[in-house]
Amino acid sequence: MSSPGDAGVFDLSLLGWTDSLAADLPAGSVPGRIAQVHRGAAEVITAEGRRQARYSAKVRRAAAADPVMLPCVGDWAAVRLVVPEGRYELDGVLPRRTAFVRGGVSRDVRGGLSGDGQGQVLAANVDVVFVAEPSMHGTDLADLGRVERLVTLAWESGARPVVLVTKADMLTLGLHDLIKDVEGVVPGVPVHAVSSLRGQGVEIVRDYLGTSATAVVLGTSGAGKSTLVNALAGREAMETQQVRAGDGRGRHTTVHRELIPLPGGGLIIDTPGIRRVGLYEIGDGVERVFADVEDLARLCRFDDCAHNGEPGCAVLEALQSGALPERRYESWRKLQREAAWMARRTDARLRSEEQRKWKTIHKEMRKSGRNRP
Structure with missing residues (x-):
């Protein structure tokens, strides 16, 4: 070939x-x-x-x-x-079929959302988003909140998310339970254990690519993204480094994004480690990741329930009974607030663009009137 x-x-x-x-x-x-x-x-x-x-x-x-x-x-x-x-x-x-867009959202000194809200496209025309989350990151277990956020953005991109629990060889005990925990926070999304150094799960990942599909690998620095890309490519396509001594955390090895054609077909995009990813434009990504919480919200007594102390709130009842973990509730609320902020920013931007358009039209009309004999 x-x-x-x-x-x-x-x-x-x-x-x-x-x-x-x-x-x-x-x-x-x-x-x-x-x-x-x-x-x-x-x-x-x-x-x-x-x-x-x-x-x-x-x-x-x-x-x-x-x-x-x-x-x-x-x-x-x-x-x-x-x-x-x-x-x-x-x-x-040419027109993009899918696009993974990172929003320019940050937090101000008071803890509120701020920033210019401008988006940055990390990858385009992607079929599969591999969310790489290491089983162990230093001394910490996989970050479920980070998985929720990245899968939300993957759904928003239009591509299919797949979660890879990388460095599976580092967790000799409890890997099965961790996989179950990850599956519980991303309903309907495939979750696989991968150890690129040992070859575990690499063929499963390859099967998602077929002969011409494109995938992007996203995750924090040190998640093993470049090691996975090299295992798929069968060569040192991306430089890798050992984790830092002391805390076991990865260095930022990959400093650029690159599209790599793979032997046997398919393409993969490696990306630098992501510390913070803001939402850009909100569709149904939050609802898909938090389908369990959204189902509870539909059972609330009031349609406009804010889930913040209202009577008959099914979400708070589940939280108090322990049926809904507090970590997942807080993660849902955080992404909801961010989605609401981004929606307001988008509305303001559209209004501003519309005002500029009409100012230009009126200016041309006045100019045309002055030039009329």
Whole structure:
């Protein structure tokens, strides 16, 4: 089977190219899938091999207006040869099928949500999101709250989430119970134990990719993402480091995102360790991850119950009886507050854009009136 580094023509269908994408390709350009992103340029895999392509002025203007439009790893792009200079130019990003977007949410000194709310696309056109959570992180067990958050974002991306409890060999006792705990906080999502160094679970992960599916691996630094990618690739595709002495926590080895074609088919995107991931645009991700809590909320006496002391609140009753763990309740409330904040920010942004649009229209109308004979 040919690969993107081989001479001659490469079969782009192995990278996920489809006829529907071809319909959006501008005349005079060729398709390419972005493998790496640099400042003002990208490494693109085309049918003729890998090419370095600088962003066109059109792409730079679109990204300046909305950072979400900045080309990212996994994007399909329109690439054209600039004949006088003999260089390649990335002239546009084709419509994304899915996008994993991180919101610019932070906390102010009073503990409230703040930030510009601008999104950053971590990966595009992804079929599967592998959420990598180590069985042990230093001296701590897997962080269930982090799993809930990343799976929520995975659902929002449009891709299918799969949770991988990595470094399974580090937890000799209690692994089965940990898997059950993780399954309990992400209903309907497959959960697998993986030890990349021992080869445990690697073939299960590979089966999700088939011949042309794309996956992204997300998780904290030290979760074993790059080790897993190397095990899938059968080579040292990504540099890895040993965990720090003393606390056992991982270093930030991967400093860039990269699309890696795998032998036998499928592609995988490795990512730097994520400390904080804010929600960007909210659909039904929170409801899917917290389906059990949402079911309780529908049993509350009042439709507008805030679950904060109202009589007949089924959520609080479950919390008091122990049927709903306090950790899960607090995690649900936190994501709900964040989702509400993001919804208000989105409404404000849309209002602002609408006001700017009408100001421009009125300005053009006044200008047209002045120029009328």
